[in-house]
Amino acid sequence: DTAVSQTPKYLVTQMGNDKSIKCEQNLGHDTMYWYKQDSKKFLKIMFSYNNKELIINETVPNRFSPKSPDKAHLNLHINSLELGDSAVYFCASSQVSAGPGNTIYFGEGSWLTVV
Amino acid sequence: QKEVEQDPGPLSVPEGAIVSLNCTYSNSAFQYFMWYRQYSRKGPELLMYTYSSGNKEDGRFTAQVDKSSKYISLFIRDSQPSDSATYLCAMRIIAGAQKLVFGQGTRLTINP
Numbered sequence: 001d002t003a004v005s006q007t008p009k010y011l012v013t014q015m016g017n018d019k020s021i022k023c024e025q026n027l028g029h030d031t032m033y034w035y036k037q038d039s040k041k042f043l044k045i046m047f048s049y050n051n052k053e054l055i056i057n058e059t060v061p062n063r064f065s066p067k068s069p070d071k072a073h074l075n076l077h078i079n080s081l082e083l084g085d086s087a088v089y090f091c092a093s094s095q096v097s098a099g100p101g102n103t104i105y106f107g108e109g110s111w112l113t114v115v
Numbered sequence: 116q117k118e119v120e121q122d123p124g125p126l127s128v129p130e131g132a133i134v135s136l137n138c139t140y141s142n143s144a145f146q147y148f149m150w151y152r153q154y155s156r157k158g159p160e161l162l163m164y165t166y167s168s169g170n171k172e173d174g175r176f177t178a179q180v181d182k183s184s185k186y187i188s189l190f191i192r193d194s195q196p197s198d199s200a201t202y203l204c205a206m207r208i209i210a211g212a213q214k215l216v217f218g219q220g221t222r223l224t225i226n227p
Contacts, residue, residue: 004158031213041123041201043159043217056214090158094213104215106158 003027004107006091012113013081020077021110023091031055032074033092033104034066043090049074081114088112118142121204121218130227134191138204138218141185145206145216148180150189153201153220162202163189194225 006023013019025032033056034046048056049068063079078085091107121138128134136150147166151159163178165171171178179188187206191198203220207213 033213041203041220041222043203043220045214048213092158103161103164104213106160108158109156 004091004093004105006107006110008110010111015081015114017081018079020075021089022075024073025093027093029093029095030071031094034076035090035092037088083114086112086114118216119218122221123219125222127224130196130225132194134194136189136202136221138187139185140206144208146209147207148187149205150178151203151205159203196225196227199224
């Protein structure tokens with residue numbers, strides 16, 4: 001009954017490959033996110049979707065393409081993987097609200113290593 | 116200069132000590148402030164949030180915000196080994212889509 005679940009948890013792949021990370025939330029939230037955490041623990045937002053509509057798109061290479069088939073799912077596809085893409089990718093979700101108590105719930109992360 | 120600065124540590128203290136974790140920020144538009152705790156190999160989980168200057172207490176945890184100095188703190192009283200984790204401050208503006216800006220995180224170890 002995990003609230004935000006993402007797969008795979010660990011992924012080791014070669015440069016140039018294409019890979020996808022899947023995310024699902026069962027909290028009934030309207031908004032989902034992808035965050036990237038680098039080796040120095042910096043956590044930065046990449047994308048946000050609200051009811052399948054892209055609302056935040058940070059400066060991310062266009063090799064990264066999010067897809068939201070419905071409001072409970074947000075997948076991340078990465079083309080032509082590079083060494084610098086090695087990081088932990090976190091999926092998250094929240095209700096749409098400007099309130100401060102609107103908690104963002106994070107998944108457990110997907111550890112991507114590009115070799 | 117990063118929008119949010121946080122000393123990455125590591126910080127190691129004995130059990131029972133009072134821990135002080137801090138962040139400074141440069142964007143005066145930030146109005147909501149949060150502290151997340153992240154255990155090893157896990158996702159961040161929200162500890163506390165506040166949106167006004169002053170103190171907010173929750174059990175052994177106290178969050179403090181000083182908007183005039185652009186400085187926020189998290190105090191942990193009677194620290195326990197189970198508090199050992201990375202603590203990340205996060206903040207955002209009021210309007211628009213939720214876009215949290217995180218500090219680098221401080222790695223904390225409580226020694227029994």
